[in-house]
Amino acid sequence: MFDTETDVACAEVGAADVLAAQARLRPYLAATPLHYAERFGCWLKLENLQRTGSYKVRGAMNALLAARERGDTRPVIAASAGNHAQGLAWAGHRLCLPVITVMPRTAPQTKVAGVAHWGAAVRLHGDSYDEAKAFAVELAAQHDYRLLSAFDDPDVIAGQGTVGLELGELAPDVVLVPIGGGGLASGVALALKTQGVRIVGAQVEGVDAMARALRGDHSLRDAEATLADGVKVKEPGRLTRRILGGLLDDVVIVREAELRETLVRLALEEHVIAEGAGALALAAGRRVAGKRKCAVISGGNIDAVVLAQLLADVRPRAPRRPRRRF
Template sequence: MADDATARDLALSLSDIEAAAARIAGAVVRTPTMHSRTLSEMTGADVYLKFENLQFTAAYKERGALNKLLLMDETRRSRGVIAASAGNHAQGLAYHARRLGIPAVIVMPVTTPTIKVSQTEGHGAEVVLHGELFDEAYAHALEMAEARGLTFVHPFDDLEIIAGQGTVALELLEDAPQIDTLVIPIGGGGLISGMGTAAKALKPDIELIGVQAELYPSMYAKFSRQKLPCAGDTIAEGIAVKAPGFLTAGIINRVVDDILLVPEAEIETAIGLLLQIEKTVVEGAGATGLAAFLAHPERLKGRSVGLVLTGGNIDPRLLATVLLRGLARAGRMARLRIQLQDRPGALLSVIRLFDRHQINIVEIYHQRVFTSLPAKDAFIDVECEARDAQQLHRLEEELQAEGFAVHPVEIR
């Protein structure tokens, strides 16, 4: 890392983060930290959750945004601010800008979930949709800032933003000082840079572990000196950043001990577990900390771990899909493709077996024409729900014993 970069990132100190905490106090929620008995039993670790999804805008991002706005002079405030964001930085900046009477423009990728667009507009910001990914929206926002004389507020690569995000660690370690490991999602790196700076100053021996989605391992690649592709439709769009920050990379190189990658299936499962166990809604990026436990169980076993649930802005339709897919993976729901003769009574004989095993049929799709089966045969796809995978397995065995060919349609 270049000397000037090192000097700049070392300019961020615990005192900066403590000052930010005093500055934003009362205007952001001091979110609770709670011990999860069930997740602790499941993972073999002592798990503490920091509920940043309970902020007014449902994400930690408003901490850094507010700190930045409060440090701006009146001239810059009157001209207005602009940002590029996949959603949570946008909402945090828009909300506090309106509260302080500052005009705000937000450039968002066209792929941003509808709920985040509508909520940002609801906070009074002018929303401009541009580009498929954050990097394209970011470039357009810089052009607009120059053309309209607006102050660009970076979502992560800004020391004042980073200081605001670091206040999460002050609260977490005050509430649970026994924590010896922090597991923090990484997109551009603002949260882990701020939290890492604070945590290492307060507890030099604390372990700091970052988490990224496998599809967007930008900081992991930089951290491990590898060239890895960053592309795909990740459910953790809040951390889908192709190019990590310059300042944040320097800080991460200094304070972070490890970065783990998590696949999409584990992120989906983590969202479902947090809803079922903790009764809390968390978006994909916010669930990656728990996903790290699922993907790397031995890495965190026996530790006292603080997880930050960074945000809860997930599209309701997407959440429904994730939960149903989770039931399928757990064997609670299934789609069975069953081959049978196309004759009267054949379908009824199948349905009777479902009734005998007390498995509920959700939907049936009957196909005679678009199939490679003989003309006298057909197949049906039956979507059904059961108590558990064993109950479904017993049904499959009896269907086969009765002469029906059964092929479960699985998801990965």
């Protein structure tokens, strides 16, 4: 993570970095499968089946490996609503490197337990990602930890971009990506934009900091409550904002009701379990035309109680009465 705006302005990440990340990650992470959701008319990139249940492990592992190549062996600390922390914990476990994670007290217990399972130290602080982030910055300064952003870091962005490289064989004309801080969308755009692929971001109504920033509105607003806790970011990344300002084709703002419906339909019709942020790109895809479109299902770490409640709220449809033929 960068300490000043100057550091961000000087940072560079490009398609070559994404290719380098793919080479680093190959011994550790397998490519995730594609699934065609016929009822949605859309391909799904199933990052919910990735290690730790989310694409975030790609960026975390690439960042640790790249740092090791540079000789940086400091303990790593990160703020996360859950998936970045889990990915970093697993990467630290595999590489035998110390990891500290700061998570908001509101983080789903499923994700907190996942981080602890891989041996990372967990500090719960604040009621939002942004409060957890401020505390992580403070701890890093006190103890000389390496502060690793969940999205605003060149190595993290390059690692997330490997999702896009894996879509090469599909040859999509449009790829839909959920956006919180913008790391995944930035990496996928770097990987695919030169191939003429349209990159469309997805955000939730009231949790649309990146969309507003790209329109020139840099005011900070408290994010509204949402099922998509993984994209609940008050301030998007500076580096990611710069990348997406040049490469993103559009942003679709999804209503919370649309997101909930999509998540339930994914589970019942496609047998794909996604968390709120994981279903966001597909929800946006219902408004985007494309002959060969693909939505990134970014994660599947949904709290079991939340999923059970969503499914319990589904009202069964009454069977259709047969039409009389005479």
